[in-house]
Amino acid sequence: MSRLVRPTSNRVIGGVCAALAQRFGTSATTMRVIFLVSCLLPGPQFLVYIALWILFPSEDKTRTAW
Incomplete structure (x- = not known):
């Protein structure tokens, strides 16, 4: 199982969607579309993202820690 870290490449805002895409084996664009569609539903999506x-x-912080 891969560790959840925000990659330094392929970031748009914070890298959360890119990290989730790496973890679940999908593209970052797909994860971003899923997030945007979920924003149409009621719920705390922005709070979860933050x-x-x-x-x-x-x-980059996890690399320097080793």
Whole structure:
């Protein structure tokens, strides 16, 4: 199982969709479309995105930690 880190490449805003795309084996564009469509539904999508942005470490920070 791959670790959830926000990649330094293929970011648009925070890299959350790119990290989730890597984890689930799909493209970042697909994950972004899923997120945008989910925003049409009621719920805390933006709050979840911000929380994941804070919780997922950046790939460049995890490289320097080793």
